[in-house]
Amino acid sequence: xxxxxxPEPYRVWLSEVMLQQTTVAAxxxxxxxxxxxxxxxxxxAAARDEDVLSEWAGLxxxxxARNLIACAREVAALGDFPDTAAGLRKLPxxxxxxxxxxxxxxxxxPIAVVDTNVARVIIRFAGLESTIEQSRDTIREIVxxxxxxxxxxxxAQSMMDLGATICRPKSPVCGxxxxxxxxxxxxxxxxxxxPARKQRAARPVRYGIAxxxxxxxxxxxxxxxxxxxxxxxAALPGSDWTEEQPKSRSALGHITHDFTHFRxxxxxxxxxxxxGDGWWQKIDDLVxxxxxxxxxxxxxxxxxxxxxxxx
DNA sequence: CAGACGTGGGC
DNA sequence: TGCCCAAGTCT
Numbered sequence: 454x455x456x457x458x459x460p461e462p463y464r465v466w467l468s469e470v471m472l473q474q475t476t477v478a479a480x481x482x483x484x485x486x487x488x489x490x491x492x493x494x495x496x497x498a499a500a501r502d503e504d505v506l507s508e509w510a511g512l513x514x515x516x517x518a519r520n521l522i523a524c525a526r527e528v529a530a531l532g533d534f535p536d537t538a539a540g541l542r543k544l545p546x547x548x549x550x551x552x553x554x555x556x557x558x559x560x561x562x563p564i565a566v567v568d569t570n571v572a573r574v575i576i577r578f579a580g581l582e583s584t585i586e587q588s589r590d591t592i593r594e595i596v597x598x599x600x601x602x603x604x605x606x607x608x609a610q611s612m613m614d615l616g617a618t619i620c621r622p623k624s625p626v627c628g629x630x631x632x633x634x635x636x637x638x639x640x641x642x643x644x645x646x647x648p649a650r651k652q653r654a655a656r657p658v659r660y661g662i663a664x665x666x667x668x669x670x671x672x673x674x675x676x677x678x679x680x681x682x683x684x685x686x687a688a689l690p691g692s693d694w695t696e697e698q699p700k701s702r703s704a705l706g707h708i709t710h711d712f713t714h715f716r717x718x719x720x721x722x723x724x725x726x727x728x729g730d731g732w733w734q735k736i737d738d739l740v741x742x743x744x745x746x747x748x749x750x751x752x753x754x755x756x757x758x759x760x761x762x763x764x
Numbered sequence: 765c766a767g768a769c770g771t772g773g774g775c
Numbered sequence: 776t777g778c779c780c781a782a783g784t785c786t
Binding site: 468469470471472473474475476477479480514516517520545546547548549550551554566568569570571609610613616617622623650653711 | 777778779780781782783784785
């Protein structure tokens with residue numbers, strides 16, 4: 454049977470990076486937009502940083518977009534993607550999983566591809582009483598022993614699909630699983646108990662002020678420092694985020710935004726003069742600014758307060 | 765090496 | 776509401 458042609462490394466790389474910690478539903482339309490805008494890695498390598506970051510807005514984990522740009526430029530300079538996992542692993546934003554996935558899917562390298570789905574399948578099948586992190590090496594060895602020399606990419610994607618749909622975290626469908634007969638977790642009657650879960654730290658609250666500086670139908674936006682939260686992204690200017698609650702001022706809007714490791718209470722207050730390096734963004738063209746969700750919501754809260762006043 | 769790093773959806 | 780989870784990487 455003639456196999457399907459291997460997918461282009463560029464497409465595999467772009468989709469794998471987008472899918473890191475991000476759902477297929479969120480990625481699919483954004484992936485298509487990206488490909489339309491930058492059909493080749495040469496095109497992406499030649500793009501301006503702010504255009505790529507703007508296109509990434511809303512997808513989260515913005516270090517991925519910064520690394521995407523750096524990676525595209527390295528690959529363009531090399532002339533092509535490295536064709537082995539070891540070579541791919543050296544590129545920015547490509548870790549152990551992504552290097553293996555690209556190597557298997559785009560280049561047919563028989564290598565263990567272990568994402569969180571595959572890890573869960575193996576932990577359950579082998580009945581490992583540990584977290585995924587604790588058993589990382591064991592899991593990789595088991596997957597390596599299962600990976601076929603023929604069509605390793607299809608095998609990898611099948612294992613990920615099995616974990617995502619059948620061997621899912623909640624309510625796994627063991628009755629539909631081809632591995633159920635020899636699965637320790639299925640035999641235990643409580644497959645959901647696997648894998649053991651890490652304890653999570655409590656999420657502290659931080660407070661911040663965003664400045665609303667408006668003139669002639671435009672607002673003043675700035676670009677955040679490249680390091681740290683929302684690095685390099687367009688933003689409303691404002692204070693640092695602190696654990697001390699600032700004295701309450703009359704706010705034009707306010708939001709509560711949950712990040713992974715803290716909750717932010719952000720008040721939007723009127724401000725007179727433009728501060729720092731920035732630009733006037735027409736309110737009618739605000740969507741073009743590529744604001745991350747935090748600031749998109751902050752802006753919306755101001756408009757909502759306004760329309761409430763007008764009503 | 766545990767924590768930093770976004771966001772949206774499910775229950 | 777709150778917690779879990781998602782095709783992880785970097786430091």
